[in-house]
Amino acid sequence: DQQVKQNSPSLSVQEGRISILNCDYTNSMFDYFLWYKKYPAEGPTFLISISSIKDKNEDGRFTVFLNKSAKHLSLHIVPSQPGDSAVYFCAASPLYSGGGADGLTFGKGTHLIIQP
Amino acid sequence: DTEVTQTPKHLVMGMTNKKSLKCEQHMGHRAMYWYKQKAKKPPELMFVYSYEKLSINESVPSRFSPECPNSSLLNLHLHALQPEDSALYLCASSPLRRDTIYFGEGSWLTVV
Numbered sequence: 677d678q679q680v681k682q683n684s685p686s687l688s689v690q691e692g693r694i695s696i697l698n699c700d701y702t703n704s705m706f707d708y709f710l711w712y713k714k715y716p717a718e719g720p721t722f723l724i725s726i727s728s729i730k731d732k733n734e735d736g737r738f739t740v741f742l743n744k745s746a747k748h749l750s751l752h753i754v755p756s757q758p759g760d761s762a763v764y765f766c767a768a769s770p771l772y773s774g775g776g777a778d779g780l781t782f783g784k785g786t787h788l789i790i791q792p
Numbered sequence: 793d794t795e796v797t798q799t800p801k802h803l804v805m806g807m808t809n810k811k812s813l814k815c816e817q818h819m820g821h822r823a824m825y826w827y828k829q830k831a832k833k834p835p836e837l838m839f840v841y842s843y844e845k846l847s848i849n850e851s852v853p854s855r856f857s858p859e860c861p862n863s864s865l866l867n868l869h870l871h872a873l874q875p876e877d878s879a880l881y882l883c884a885s886s887p888l889r890r891d892t893i894y895f896g897e898g899s900w901l902t903v904v
Contacts (some may be wrong), residue, residue, distance in 0.1 A: 710892065719796075719895035720835065766832060776890040777825045778848060782834030790892050 679703045682783035695753040697786050699766030707771035711751050714763045744745050761790045796896035798883050804902045813899045815866040822842030823889040824829040824866040842889045873903045
């Protein structure tokens with residue numbers, strides 16, 4: 677049973693445009709959400725997180741939106757750059773875990789391809 | 793720049809070999825982790841160490857044996873592995889167990 681779903685295995689976006697990566701979750705105990713970025717042959721890199729008390733968190737070109745009633749979050753990258761081409765993992769955890777590894781559940785990832 | 797360092801980056805071993813993967817962090821983090829990742833799959837948690845003590849073993853076979861000699865080091869000892877154990881092994885750390893985790897670059901393991 678997949679509790680964190682990233683339904684798009686891949687996404688192709690033109691350089692300079694907005695990239696929107698989506699993530700849905702089913703476990704209502706999840707209260708803390710994270711996005712990781714992964715290049716081939718490297719470990720995942722933490723990008724941005726959001727807790728359920730917020731509906732938006734912004735860090736430079738990256739913004740995460742959380743719609744708790746829909747159990748949906750999205751990562752917006754504006755403007756998209758060639759270096760953004762990578763696999764993006766959505767992850768969720770219950771509040772007690774605070775984003776820690778114990779309760780962290782990863783989605784299967786979305787491969788973002790930025791086209792010049 | 794990752795501040796979690798893993799060695800070796802690549803390892804090929806036979807099914808009768810004994811080898812170890814090493815992980816080091818100098819950020820003062822007190823929680824360290826081993827994950828396993830197969831191609832096109834999300835990372836899977838294997839072990840959690842908190843204050844150098846094993847807190848969680850996610851039903852990992854005994855052919856994988858973790859060791860935390862001190863707060864900066866985490867090892868994964870490998871013995872009698874199977875070809876299906878070939879994967880990317882990721883070490884991660886966090887300030888405390890309930891904090892955001894940060895990954896190393898991983899060690900690619902191939903079992904022949």
